Amino acid sequence: MLFAKCRLCFYLNCKNLHLELHFVTLLLRFFSRKCTVLKLFGLCMLLVLGSVLWLQLSCSGDLNQTVRDGLPPHQPCPAERQTPTVDDPSWGPHKMAVIIPFRERFEELLVFVPYMHTFLTKKKIRHKFLIINQVDHFRFNRASLINVGYKESGNDTDYIAMHDVDLLPLNEALDYGFPEEGPFHVASPELHPLYHYKTYVGGILLLTKKHYHMCNGMSNRFWGWGREDDEFFRRLRTAELQLFRPKGINTGYKTFRHIHDPAWRKRDQKRIAAQKQEQFKIDPEGGLTNLRYKVESRQELTISGAPCTVISTSLECDLNQTPWCQFS
Numbered sequence: 001m002l003f004a005k006c007r008l009c010f011y012l013n014c015k016n017l018h019l020e021l022h023f024v025t026l027l028l029r030f031f032s033r034k035c036t037v038l039k040l041f042g043l044c045m046l047l048v049l050g051s052v053l054w055l056q057l058s059c060s061g062d063l064n065q066t067v068r069d070g071l072p073p074h075q076p077c078p079a080e081r082q083t084p085t086v087d088d089p090s091w092g093p094h095k096m097a098v099i100i101p102f103r104e105r106f107e108e109l110l111v112f113v114p115y116m117h118t119f120l121t122k123k124k125i126r127h128k129f130l131i132i133n134q135v136d137h138f139r140f141n142r143a144s145l146i147n148v149g150y151k152e153s154g155n156d157t158d159y160i161a162m163h164d165v166d167l168l169p170l171n172e173a174l175d176y177g178f179p180e181e182g183p184f185h186v187a188s189p190e191l192h193p194l195y196h197y198k199t200y201v202g203g204i205l206l207l208t209k210k211h212y213h214m215c216n217g218m219s220n221r222f223w224g225w226g227r228e229d230d231e232f233f234r235r236l237r238t239a240e241l242q243l244f245r246p247k248g249i250n251t252g253y254k255t256f257r258h259i260h261d262p263a264w265r266k267r268d269q270k271r272i273a274a275q276k277q278e279q280f281k282i283d284p285e286g287g288l289t290n291l292r293y294k295v296e297s298r299q300e301l302t303i304s305g306a307p308c309t310v311i312s313t314s315l316e317c318d319l320n321q322t323p324w325c326q327f328s
Contacts, residue, residue, distance in 0.1 A: 132313055139224045182243060186204035
């Protein structure tokens with residue numbers, strides 16, 4: 001079967017090449033004669049028809065393969081296949097839920113999911129991607145979306161990765177394994193390309209579900225961009241959890257690729273009403289216990305061969321407690 005598929009790919013490529021050579025011959029005949037307006041018009045028509053014919057043959061290759069081999073449409077030749085979907089129990093007993101808080105950054109998502117699927121598969125890390133897509137009309141709330149991801153992650157996972165969609169690991173020595181001893185900050189300050197202060201725990205943070213529950217998740221008070229990670233650092237200390245970070249990584253600030261373009265997509269850093277004062281306070285009661293949300297839809301998608309689940313979520317806001325969830 002594999003030989004037949006490759007032979008078919010070769011046949012289609014040769015057929016296309018023969019037609020392209022014939023088309024070039026026609027063009028040369030036109031150029032060898034005296035140029036007139038009528039001939040120029042005819043040449044333009046030939047170019048258009050040739051392009052349409054080439055596209056038709058290219059797109060019909062998969063259909064021909066379907067008819068001959070009984071395969072589904074758009075099946076690539078073996079050499080072009082993507083990293084397979086693998087959840088191999090022999091890789092270990094633990095499985096990670098990669099939680100991606102998300103809103104409208106589709107160009108970054110199209111890069112992130114296939115890249116991270118390949119990265120984690122090479123490291124034999126059992127995983128699944130949960131894109132928590134905020135679809136309400138309130139300001140973006142990264143912390144609440146991570147709380148939703150934890151709640152919706154299912155019983156088949158036992159630890160989570162709080163993972164920014166615009167941060168890609170470049171060093172394969174980075175550890176994404178089960179953080180049994182305590183929270184593991186993959187994107188540590190000495191490695192992150194932008195944030196270098198000691199109490200930073202954003203970007204990529206791994207926790208067991210037990211440890212995340214001990215912290216009561218993240219505070220839901222942070223609408224807009226920033227500060228929710230700093231508050232979560234205090235929660236880790238309150239829960240008496242030791243924070244671990246990578247060792248032996250010598251790639252420095254080139255350990256990650258940051259694909260966010262601030263000129264194209266600006267951060268929502270506005271501070272409204274009492275938000276400027278409240279953002280530095282600890283939220284001892286808020287978190288998983290007062291999270292309010294509604295799942296609008298759940299969709300299973302595949303991006304370049306990488307599976308993911310998109311959970312479209314509407315968050316609820318108590319205007320008496322956090323009026324800054326809305327733009328003034």
